[in-house]
Amino acid sequence: xxxxxxxxxxxxxxxxxxxxxxxxxxxxxxxxxxxxxxxxxxxxxxxxxxxxxxxxxxxxxxxxxxxxxxxxxxxxxxxxxxxxxxxxxxxxxxxxxxxxxxxxxxxxxxxxxxxxxxxxxxxxxxxxxxxxxxxxxxxxxxxxxxxxxxxxxxxxxxxxxxxxxxxxxxxxxxxxxxxxxxxxxxxxxxxxxxxxxxxxxxxxxxxxxxxxxxxxxxxxxxxxxxxxxxxxxxxxxxxxxxxxxxxxxxxxxxxxxxxxxxx
Amino acid sequence: xxxxxxxxxxxxxxxxxxxxxxxxxxxxxxxxxxxxxxxxxxxxxxxxxxxxxxxxxxxxxxxxxxxxxxxxxxxxxxxxxxxxxxxxxxxxxxxxxxxxxxxxxxxxxxxxxxxxxxxxxxxxxxxxxxxxxxxxxxxxxxxxxxxxxxxxxxxxxxxxxxxxxxxxxxxxxxxxxxxxxxxxxxxxxxxxxxxxxxxxxxxxxxxxxx
Numbered sequence: 001x002x003x004x005x006x007x008x009x010x011x012x013x014x015x016x017x018x019x020x021x022x023x024x025x026x027x028x029x030x031x032x033x034x035x036x037x038x039x040x041x042x043x044x045x046x047x048x049x050x051x052x053x054x055x056x057x058x059x060x061x062x063x064x065x066x067x068x069x070x071x072x073x074x075x076x077x078x079x080x081x082x083x084x085x086x087x088x089x090x091x092x093x094x095x096x097x098x099x100x101x102x103x104x105x106x107x108x109x110x111x112x113x114x115x116x117x118x119x120x121x122x123x124x125x126x127x128x129x130x131x132x133x134x135x136x137x138x139x140x141x142x143x144x145x146x147x148x149x150x151x152x153x154x155x156x157x158x159x160x161x162x163x164x165x166x167x168x169x170x171x172x173x174x175x176x177x178x179x180x181x182x183x184x185x186x187x188x189x190x191x192x193x194x195x196x197x198x199x200x201x202x203x204x205x206x207x208x209x210x211x212x213x214x215x216x217x218x219x220x221x222x223x224x225x226x227x228x229x230x231x232x233x234x235x236x237x238x239x240x241x242x243x244x245x246x247x248x249x250x251x252x253x254x255x256x257x258x259x260x261x262x263x
Numbered sequence: 264x265x266x267x268x269x270x271x272x273x274x275x276x277x278x279x280x281x282x283x284x285x286x287x288x289x290x291x292x293x294x295x296x297x298x299x300x301x302x303x304x305x306x307x308x309x310x311x312x313x314x315x316x317x318x319x320x321x322x323x324x325x326x327x328x329x330x331x332x333x334x335x336x337x338x339x340x341x342x343x344x345x346x347x348x349x350x351x352x353x354x355x356x357x358x359x360x361x362x363x364x365x366x367x368x369x370x371x372x373x374x375x376x377x378x379x380x381x382x383x384x385x386x387x388x389x390x391x392x393x394x395x396x397x398x399x400x401x402x403x404x405x406x407x408x409x410x411x412x413x414x415x416x417x418x419x420x421x422x423x424x425x426x427x428x429x430x431x432x433x434x435x436x437x438x439x440x441x442x443x444x445x446x447x448x449x450x451x452x453x454x455x456x457x458x459x460x461x462x463x464x465x466x467x468x469x470x471x472x473x
Binding site for chain 2: 006007008009010011012014015017039042043045046047049050051052053054055056057058060061062063064065
């Protein structure tokens with residue numbers, strides 16, 4: 001089967017993009033086919049002719065890229081650029097002049113700089129009052145008012161703070177007094193000894209009271225005991241008496257045998 | 264034909280510039296315009312052969328570039344992507360011109376010795392007095408000849424012969440396979456040869472070297 005390269009292969013051959021093997025095959029094919037070879041050679045010649053078409057030199061315009069719907073492009077050189085830009089400038093100036101005429105625009109320059117004004121001349125009075133002195137006095141007034149306001153607020157806060165402090169003092173007067181009291185060692189010792197004395201007195205009183213009470217209690221107890229003993233003694237005596245009586249009685253009834261007799 | 268210049272090398276390594284442009288840096292965007300404006304203008308100019316139309320389309324291309332650059336995922340594809348945008352605008356302009364055209368470019372060859380070329384009013388002015396007449400004539404002939412190719416062939420011929428794009432880049436720009444691109448190019452060159460022969464532009468008549 002004879003080899004016939006397709007147009008894509010011939011293009012690759014033209015641009016020397018074939019592998020060595022493919023290149024050999026195409027070369028062999030062209031050697032065997034004069035028509036195909038002629039065609040290819042003519043194309044190669046034409047490519048050289050096409051190379052005479054040089055690039056045009058152009059100046060790129062500067063683009064302003066932003067996110068608005070249109071991108072602003074300032075065109076560079078163009079055949080009609082000068083005419084178009086002149087017309088545009090002239091149109092803009094005419095428009096400005098018209099606007100200025102209808103809005104009674106006035107432009108004046110003085111010591112303060114360039115002044116632009118619109119409408120009637122009453123506005124000039126307003127403009128003249130805005131001089132350096134006016135601004136300084138305005139600033140002073142503003143600062144003074146600001147300071148006054150600040151001072152008022154500070155005094156409010158202070159009085160509020162004082163009131164709060166008084167409340168707290170009233171609530172914690174003892175501890176406050178104690179806290180604020182300058183502690184003296186002698187006073188402390190005196191106080192401590194006073195407390196000690198008081199305590200001792202209390203204890204002594206307590207002991208005295210308790211001693212008295214105890215004594216009374218003991219007395220009562222002794223009396224009770226004595227009474228008890230007395231009563232017991234009495235009971236015992238009565239019992240003995242009883243027994244004796246019964247014994248006597250029994251002896252009278254049943255005389256006691258002389259045990260000697262029983263022997 | 265398309266020698267690699269310092270500018271070409273710069274363009275090849277413009278990754279940082281493109282990624283900065285994607286972030287919205289105006290400086291980077293303007294630098295991209297500076298790098299690519301001439302190339303895109305000349306590509307479009309060869310396609311539509313009119314200065315004002317070429318400027319308009321080139322401007323539209325860069326505006327579209329600004330609006331869509333963030334969508335470009337692979338920075339390496341910037342070149343074919345930009346050419347694709349320009350090509351689409353060229354196609355759009357062609358369709359508009361077809362609707363509005365009243366006079367078409369005609370090339371008449373009266374006999375073997377004499378040649379008459381009439382340039383239609385729909386096309387722009389080819390001739391710049393500052394340049395040599397011969398150069399201007401050659402450019403005019405080439406422009407008009409390219410204009411006679413169909414859209415697909417014209418695009419591929421200009422991209423390969425004048426813009427020096429690789430076949431892979433052309434394929435990507437035109438959303439076609441490499442084989443298709445190569446086939447179109449071969450047929451385009453063959454047809455262009457036929458058009459030039461009809462204009463009596465051959466090796467013998469124009470004295471260009473083999």
